[in-house]
Amino acid sequence: MSSSEVLIVGAGPTGLVLALWLTRMGVPVRIIDKLAQASCTSRALAVQARTLELYRQADLSRHVIEHGHRVAALNFWARGEQAARVTFDAIGAGLTPYPFVQTFPQDEHERLLIERLAMHGVSVERRTELLGFVEEDAHARVRLRAPDGSEEECRARYVAGCDGARSPVRTAIGAGFRGGTYRQVFYVADVEAQGPAINGELHVDLDEADILAIFPLAATGHVRLVGTVRDVRAQRADSLGFADVSTRAIEHLKVEVGKVNWFSTYHVHHRVTEQFRRGCAFLLGDAAHIHSPVGGQGMNTGIGDSINLAWKLACVLRGAAPDTLLDSYEVERIGFARRLVATTDRVFSFATADGRIADMVRTRITPIVFPRLLAIEAVRLFLFKTAAQITISYRDSPLSTGAAGQVHGGDRLPWVRAAGSDNFDSLAAMRWQVHVYGSARPQLKTWCADHGVPIHEYPWAPECAAAGLARDALYLLRPDSYVGMADSTGQPDAIERYCAARSIRSLTDL
Numbered sequence: 001m002s003s004s005e006v007l008i009v010g011a012g013p014t015g016l017v018l019a020l021w022l023t024r025m026g027v028p029v030r031i032i033d034k035l036a037q038a039s040c041t042s043r044a045l046a047v048q049a050r051t052l053e054l055y056r057q058a059d060l061s062r063h064v065i066e067h068g069h070r071v072a073a074l075n076f077w078a079r080g081e082q083a084a085r086v087t088f089d090a091i092g093a094g095l096t097p098y099p100f101v102q103t104f105p106q107d108e109h110e111r112l113l114i115e116r117l118a119m120h121g122v123s124v125e126r127r128t129e130l131l132g133f134v135e136e137d138a139h140a141r142v143r144l145r146a147p148d149g150s151e152e153e154c155r156a157r158y159v160a161g162c163d164g165a166r167s168p169v170r171t172a173i174g175a176g177f178r179g180g181t182y183r184q185v186f187y188v189a190d191v192e193a194q195g196p197a198i199n200g201e202l203h204v205d206l207d208e209a210d211i212l213a214i215f216p217l218a219a220t221g222h223v224r225l226v227g228t229v230r231d232v233r234a235q236r237a238d239s240l241g242f243a244d245v246s247t248r249a250i251e252h253l254k255v256e257v258g259k260v261n262w263f264s265t266y267h268v269h270h271r272v273t274e275q276f277r278r279g280c281a282f283l284l285g286d287a288a289h290i291h292s293p294v295g296g297q298g299m300n301t302g303i304g305d306s307i308n309l310a311w312k313l314a315c316v317l318r319g320a321a322p323d324t325l326l327d328s329y330e331v332e333r334i335g336f337a338r339r340l341v342a343t344t345d346r347v348f349s350f351a352t353a354d355g356r357i358a359d360m361v362r363t364r365i366t367p368i369v370f371p372r373l374l375a376i377e378a379v380r381l382f383l384f385k386t387a388a389q390i391t392i393s394y395r396d397s398p399l400s401t402g403a404a405g406q407v408h409g410g411d412r413l414p415w416v417r418a419a420g421s422d423n424f425d426s427l428a429a430m431r432w433q434v435h436v437y438g439s440a441r442p443q444l445k446t447w448c449a450d451h452g453v454p455i456h457e458y459p460w461a462p463e464c465a466a467a468g469l470a471r472d473a474l475y476l477l478r479p480d481s482y483v484g485m486a487d488s489t490g491q492p493d494a495i496e497r498y499c500a501a502r503s504i505r506s507l508t509d510l
Contacts, residue, residue, distance in 0.1 A: 004030040005317050007142060007156035009169050011038065011124040013106065014285030014302035015162030016113035020058055021310035023120045025430055025479075025510050027317055030156070031117075032128040032144065038114065043188050043266070044106040045215050045224055046296025049098040049388035050412070054307050054481065056428050061098070063112055068104030069218045073201045076367045080252055082196070083206070083367030086374050091384045094466075096415050097424060099384075101202070103215055105224075106299060130168045133159060135279045158313060159281045162302070165269060167287035173278040179271030179341070182292065184210070184228035184352060185237040186268050187245055190261040192221050197253045205252045206362040211351055212248055214255070221258075225249055226293065228352065237265045268292050270345045272337050276330035282309060289337035292348040295387050297340055304389065305333050311430060311479035311510065320509035325399075325502070332394045394482060401498060404486040406468030407475065411483050414467035419459050426456045427481040432507035436490065437464045438472040447492035452508040479510060 006022055008015045011033035019031045047064055055061040076084040092099030114124065127147035133140045133156075140159045144152045161169025170177065197203040197214050198221060205212040215224040233244055242263045249255045272289045276282060285302025309329045315321040351362070373379045385391045393411050394400050400410030407414065413435070416423045426433060434440075434448055438460040448455040458464070460471050469475075476485040476495055487494040499507065 001153055001155055003139075003155040003157075004028055005156070006030070006158045006160060006313060007032070007140070007154070008160045008162055009033075009130045010162035010164060010167075010285075010287070011035075011110070011114075012162060012164070012285065012302070013044070013109055013113065013299050014306050015160070016110060016117065016124075017303050018160055018162060018284065018306035018310055019122060020113060020117050020120075021307055021430065022314060023117065023122050024058060025310065025314040027314050029122060030125065030154075031122065032125045032130065034127065034129040036127050038110050038124075039107055043226075043293065044109075044296070044299035045103045045217075046300070047102045047104050047109075048296065048300045049092060049096045049100075050390050050392065051300045051303050052098040052102065053096060053390075053415075053424065053427075054303070056424065057307075057430050057481075058116065059428070060112065060116070064104045064109070065098075065102060067108065067218060068102050069200065069216050071101040071103060071200070071202050071216060075197070075201055075203045076206055076370070077197070077203060077253055078206045078362070078364070078367055080207075080254070084371045085201075086371055088384075091380050092388060092390075094415075094463075095381075095385065096388065096390055097417075097422070098388075101296075101387075103217060103224075105217065109299075130163070130172075132168075132172050133281070135281075138280070140280045157280065157317065160309070161281060161283045161287045162285050162306070164286045165271075165290050167283065169281055170273055170283055170287050173275070173281050173283075175278060175283065176274040177271045178274065179269055179290075181267055181269045182348070184230045184268075185233070185240070185265050186293070187225075187227050187229065187240065187263065187265045189225040189242050189245075189263045190217075191223060191225060191242075191255075191257050192259040192261065193223055193255050193257045194221060195254045195256050197255055198223055203253060205248070206366055207252055208248075208359065210248070211348075212252065214249075214253060222261075225255075230352070237267070240265050270341050272334070272341050276334050277326065282326075282329065284309065288333075289341055291341040291344040294344045294347045294351070297344065297387075297389070300389055301337065301340060304392070305329075307480050308333055314479075314510050315504075318506075318509040320506040321502070321504045325504070328397050328399050332397045332399075335396070336392055399478070399484055399502065401484075401501075402486040402494070404473035404475065404488040405465075405470030407470070407483060407486050409483055409485050411486075413475065413477060413481055413483055414469060416458070416461075416463050416467050416469070418461035418463040421458055423456070423458055424481075426454070427477070429454065430479045431510050432479060432484075433477050434495075435475040435477060436472065437469045437475075440472070440474075441490045441492075444474060444490055444492045447495070453495075
């Protein structure tokens with residue numbers, strides 16, 4: 001019977017990122033997918049700033065930026081005319097190396113991840129389906145259906161369900177998936193077009209109660225139309241074609257479509273599973289949470305799940321920490337997933353509300369009020385930070401403790417670029433490390449050298465204070481670049497207490 005450390009079920013972005021991160025940390029993986037090939041179409045486009053930050057660990061950010069499209073502004077249309085324009089430039093300046101919205105189609109995204117995995121000798125096993133598994137002797141005994149239809153049994157220390165909304169892994173562990181289904185039918189169309197809205201920016205039509213948005217792609221004149229229908233057409237979703245939904249785009253946003261490359265429809269749910277972990281099985285991405293595409297959060301959240309779980313699996317499998325470390329995955333990710341689903345549901349419900357008053361709010365009030373709200377710095381920063389996912393914090397996690405300055409254990413490390421240095425450069429290493437802004441105590445330097453923990457000392461600058469960091473404090477960073485511990489004394493015994501309280505035996509075995 002074959003065996004693997006981690007069996008990953010599902011080869012979308014979530015599963016591929018988990019496989020790539022684990023492989024780079026030296027963990028043998030097996031990744032399967034029941035589809036014969038990767039999808040040549042895609043729904044997910046937006047790659048948020050936090051994902052680009054984390055992608056530096058695998059040298060992916062540069063490729064995504066070079067081959068994707070940077071969106072400079074958001075435009076609102078009402079009654080067939082452009083009603084408002086809001087620029088993204090400089091909103092996030094000083095907060096992240098990536099203060100913009102990036103589009104990069106999911107199919108291209110998956111190809112990039114598959115290519116990087118292949119460089120490490122890992123390939124997706126296609127047309128291979130999970131039939132079920134049982135846990136025995138701290139392992140999973142798994143049944144698979146091979147491409148030729150035969151059944152195979154194998155063993156895996158852990159099973160990662162990255163297998164979508166109808167997740168067989170979720171079914172196998174008996175986790176509920178509470179929520180509902182939107183009555184609207186979503187459609188996606190990849191088209192080549194021209195017109196005033198085909199200018200490389202994001203455009204949203206506020207008329208009526210059906211959403212319509214235009215997302216720019218890298219190639220000139222290529223855009224992605226995303227919309228909804230809720231009338232009698234929704235009852236025949238499977239037979240809808242582009243001709244059935246194109247009139248509104250043509251009339252409201254003045255889009256002249258020259259060619260339709262592909263078109264698809266789908267239903268969207270708003271659900272969160274009751275458990276992200278049960279025994280040796282984990283749920284990630286759409287298998288754990290699914291919501292409307294408002295804000296472009298779905299794929300990025302699944303990728304965040306994978307990077308959160310990957311280093312913890314590596315620590316446990318290398319004997320550096322007990323299995324209980326893995327319980328923090330659910331603690332840290334389920335709360336964020338619940339908030340995200342609730343938020344996107346409220347926004348989507350508002351955007352698709354029926355009635356004369358709702359229509360007036362969308363077409364007359366929003367184009368006037370929204371740009372004025374964004375003129376207020378606090379509002380602008382809040383919206384950018386939320387959409388970019390740089391506000392995600394794990395302060396309530398058992399892996400988080402302490403505070404120094406405004407930075408707490410569990411926070412994303414603030415980005416600081418000063419005096420020719422970028423404090424995110426060191427985060428490309430998938431390992432525990434120590435940051436000090438100012439002067440590190442000699443005993444801390446000695447402790448780090450003796451224990452093989454990298455220490456990075458950055459000159460104190462006004463930018464450090466502006467970011468909320470404390471001078472000469474100790475920040476212990478987890479392998480996913482979040483702050484595990486913040487300690488204002490800068491003494492190494494704080495690290496020893498942190499590790500002892502969590503039974504972490506080593507900060508170097510990854």
